[in-house]
Amino acid sequence: xxxIYQDKVILKPKAVIFDxxxxxxxYEVAHRAAMKSVMKKAENTLGISSQDFQEVFDLSRxxxxxxxxxxxxxxxxxxxxxxxxxxxxxGTRIFLTLxxxxxxxxxxxxxxxxxxxxxxxxxxxxxIGIKTANITDLTAQIQFRKIVYFGLDEYFDYVVTSEEAGxxxxxxxxxxxxxxxxxxxxxDVWMIGDSPENDIYGAKSNFKMTTLxxxxxxVKVGSNQFAPDxxxxxxxxxxxxxxxx
Amino acid sequence: xxQTSRTLGVTWSDLIRDRLFVAGLVIKLILxxxxxxxxxxEWFVPFIVDAIENPSFSPWSSFISSDKDILAFPYxxxxxxxxLPTTFLGWVIDSATGANYFSGxxxxxxxxxxxxxxxxxxxxxxxxxxxGLLIHYWLSPLVLLITYWHGQTDLIPIVLFMTSIILLxxxxxxxxxxxxxxxxxxxxxxxxxxxxxxxxxxxxxNNIKDVYRFVLYFLLVFLLFEGLFLFDYGFQQMVxxxxxxxxxxxxxxxxxxxxxxxxxxxxxxxxxxxTWRLRRINFELLLATLGVAFSVLILLTPAPPGWFLWLTPxxxxxxxxxxxxxxxxGSLFSLAFVMYHxxxxxxxxxxxxxxxxxxxxxxxxxxxxxxxxxxNTAIIGLVMVITLQVFRDGIKGSDYYxxxxxxxVIGISGADNSGKLNFVEALTGLFxxxxxxxxxxxxxxxxxxxxxxxxxxxxxxxxxxNIFLMISDLRKIISGEWIKRRGYNRDTGLFSxxxxxxxxxxxxxxxxxxxxxxxxxEIHDVKFFLSNKDDNQKSVNNVDFxxxxxxxxxxxxxxxxxxxxxxxxxxxxxxxxxxVYYQELFRVLIGICGLQMEVIELDEYGNVELIVQGDIQSGxxxxxxxxxxxxxxxxxxxxxxxxxxxxxxxxxVALMEIDEVLKRRRAAA
Numbered sequence: 001x002x003x004i005y006q007d008k009v010i011l012k013p014k015a016v017i018f019d020x021x022x023x024x025x026x027y028e029v030a031h032r033a034a035m036k037s038v039m040k041k042a043e044n045t046l047g048i049s050s051q052d053f054q055e056v057f058d059l060s061r062x063x064x065x066x067x068x069x070x071x072x073x074x075x076x077x078x079x080x081x082x083x084x085x086x087x088x089x090x091g092t093r094i095f096l097t098l099x100x101x102x103x104x105x106x107x108x109x110x111x112x113x114x115x116x117x118x119x120x121x122x123x124x125x126x127x128i129g130i131k132t133a134n135i136t137d138l139t140a141q142i143q144f145r146k147i148v149y150f151g152l153d154e155y156f157d158y159v160v161t162s163e164e165a166g167x168x169x170x171x172x173x174x175x176x177x178x179x180x181x182x183x184x185x186x187x188d189v190w191m192i193g194d195s196p197e198n199d200i201y202g203a204k205s206n207f208k209m210t211t212l213x214x215x216x217x218x219v220k221v222g223s224n225q226f227a228p229d230x231x232x233x234x235x236x237x238x239x240x241x242x243x244x245x
Numbered sequence: 246x247x248q249t250s251r252t253l254g255v256t257w258s259d260l261i262r263d264r265l266f267v268a269g270l271v272i273k274l275i276l277x278x279x280x281x282x283x284x285x286x287e288w289f290v291p292f293i294v295d296a297i298e299n300p301s302f303s304p305w306s307s308f309i310s311s312d313k314d315i316l317a318f319p320y321x322x323x324x325x326x327x328x329l330p331t332t333f334l335g336w337v338i339d340s341a342t343g344a345n346y347f348s349g350x351x352x353x354x355x356x357x358x359x360x361x362x363x364x365x366x367x368x369x370x371x372x373x374x375x376x377g378l379l380i381h382y383w384l385s386p387l388v389l390l391i392t393y394w395h396g397q398t399d400l401i402p403i404v405l406f407m408t409s410i411i412l413l414x415x416x417x418x419x420x421x422x423x424x425x426x427x428x429x430x431x432x433x434x435x436x437x438x439x440x441x442x443x444x445x446x447x448x449x450x451n452n453i454k455d456v457y458r459f460v461l462y463f464l465l466v467f468l469l470f471e472g473l474f475l476f477d478y479g480f481q482q483m484v485x486x487x488x489x490x491x492x493x494x495x496x497x498x499x500x501x502x503x504x505x506x507x508x509x510x511x512x513x514x515x516x517x518x519x520t521w522r523l524r525r526i527n528f529e530l531l532l533a534t535l536g537v538a539f540s541v542l543i544l545l546t547p548a549p550p551g552w553f554l555w556l557t558p559x560x561x562x563x564x565x566x567x568x569x570x571x572x573x574x575g576s577l578f579s580l581a582f583v584m585y586h587x588x589x590x591x592x593x594x595x596x597x598x599x600x601x602x603x604x605x606x607x608x609x610x611x612x613x614x615x616x617x618x619x620x621n622t623a624i625i626g627l628v629m630v631i632t633l634q635v636f637r638d639g640i641k642g643s644d645y646y647x648x649x650x651x652x653x654v655i656g657i658s659g660a661d662n663s664g665k666l667n668f669v670e671a672l673t674g675l676f677x678x679x680x681x682x683x684x685x686x687x688x689x690x691x692x693x694x695x696x697x698x699x700x701x702x703x704x705x706x707x708x709x710x711n712i713f714l715m716i717s718d719l720r721k722i723i724s725g726e727w728i729k730r731r732g733y734n735r736d737t738g739l740f741s742x743x744x745x746x747x748x749x750x751x752x753x754x755x756x757x758x759x760x761x762x763x764x765x766x767e768i769h770d771v772k773f774f775l776s777n778k779d780d781n782q783k784s785v786n787n788v789d790f791x792x793x794x795x796x797x798x799x800x801x802x803x804x805x806x807x808x809x810x811x812x813x814x815x816x817x818x819x820x821x822x823x824x825v826y827y828q829e830l831f832r833v834l835i836g837i838c839g840l841q842m843e844v845i846e847l848d849e850y851g852n853v854e855l856i857v858q859g860d861i862q863s864g865x866x867x868x869x870x871x872x873x874x875x876x877x878x879x880x881x882x883x884x885x886x887x888x889x890x891x892x893x894x895x896x897x898v899a900l901m902e903i904d905e906v907l908k909r910r911r912a913a914a
Binding site: 026029030033099102103106109110111113141144145147148149153216217 | 252258
């Protein structure tokens, strides 16, 4: 259900910025299915049980994230798989690493679905001349692939990845870069995302954008400095909201 | 957005977030907890409780030995097993609390489980119709009335049956045969689906051994479930002598005092024959055909309400296509059905209110029999019309049907060493060996390798081959005749003895002159020309090549110019005549597969030249093929048919061109 907080006056935006993962589609389901395939492959090629591989993968992921901080590379599956194989005592296996990464993203895409109403909402924004951008924390290569797979490549006017901005949200840079591309004042921009810390806080604290949080199972509405102006469950609610403004 | 089929678990995780699903689930849970169908309390649940309380080898014999109702459980052991766990849990609670409610609740919960599983299976297979299926299946008044109000248990065999045909679609023959056996061992009437499934299996695999294997697994598992019960008196009385079986002979034309013609078996056999004559059926057409078979059974017998349940998934798929007329007719049918059975069938009691029966003589209409007949006529009439729609749409939507009329003929020409043989093998692997007939131009050489004639004429010269005979053979095969032809052994350079060749779903004609002459060009549905970037210069020096081979490029729909020395790093130039789909190919190869691609030229006629570079795995080609040519997914060998590298990209382009040809055929039909 759509909720507007603290009697915030919502005005029609001149531009809307979207987060990608968990905002346009549900990440966890696709990730789980992708990891299942990767573990099956690892089991066949390395002779290691799925559980053991998962443990090493999780550990490698933590290490890489700690090592690289809030950068695009810190999300790289390629690096996670490389480190996991190395931790298994097999040295750097370049072909296998590439193979696992390719398998991961292939299965990820197969099991990914846009939230209902996303395309219709973007179509509505285009039809009334509202500009759109996408800010996302990952490497450009895979985020572009996702957007093409979703068939949204013609819907976004601009895309900013953390690879391009040099750091992840909630740092100021990705937002600044998106606003520069959109050439729009932050007060006239809506930021739609699922993460209170990265999307809502990032857009609100430095730029005073109107923030909208996508709510679904496992996502709680942010509070205090992380509180959004609007929360919603379904994109059809945003379609109605824009129509009424 | 592109979509390919997801796992049941992933489908389920989306489903539980869907409001329509949750709404339907709440309604069904209320019905389960609040209403107790009469036939369940009088027949089904007492039988299962008796089986729990008096364990024996044959619950059927045990049941009738105590003079209980012989009609109580006319189902096989799988139906019993499906209901046993939850009914047993309910029975434990009943026994502990002294209540008489939870055994029945357990029975009804197993039906809800089957209902949900059927929904997930349908959504997994037809995800693009997600909302329609939730409305027309999950919230269907027929399912609510027949299962949760009237209390019929047919959802159990239906969900098993649906699982079986989905497994068959995925080429999991053994498991499919076993699950179908379980479905029949739940309710014997499901046996009527067998001929249609065998026909589907035969058309799909084109391998009689696979059909035998399917039947063998079916029989083995069926005998495992029921073999010993067949000799059991109680099972014979309650299940095999079931009064429903007599309905097959209910409608007959009398031919004298003793002789009759039974209408139902006659119409059923005609339908089986008509299905066979379709020659190719895909999964959706199989479902449509089964819909007709179920309808025939319903129309030509005094069908109990449970039989209508067999139709509900098929009708839901039909309505969810979004055709307004179909939805209107479906609504009228649901209305007539609900009215009829609300008035004339047994219903349910409200739980904990023993005296309050909602059995359905809401209005006393017993003195107005014509109203019952009128309602029945409306139901029968609407089922007839809807069934015709289902069959018509199933045939219309099936690319297989258009393929069934005439085999797909693919012509592949090109220079020596251009990779024709690899491409032929890749396409053969894609469609499956059993579905492809390959005709090599070498078979039509006039002389074997050792003939002195080769000193005066090159293989590139059409006079070295009997092209007239090749055309004549092709025409015969396309029209369904067989030919007897010798083969050419590349290793020895000699001709082998003659063999009989018959038509297949796909005919691949390859050779130096596959696109030479107007007749051959007209015969081919899709025409490819291959050249090798490495050997181009050498070939150009050949006069006959320039005169007879190279001009064939003009007739090709697609020209592949490949760097074949390294199969890993793709360096492929593709020229597509009228390449209407090149943008889609471009998006998928770059966006999904991560290849580098460039449009070199796009002319005013839509002819396009592309360069593809990079590296790609067979799994990515499979993903790309499934997202851009989903209609062909049943037609190709998903397991091992796809290649990586250059050949994989060529397979993908070939599939797009074939898809285009089939669409044109459908539009022209």
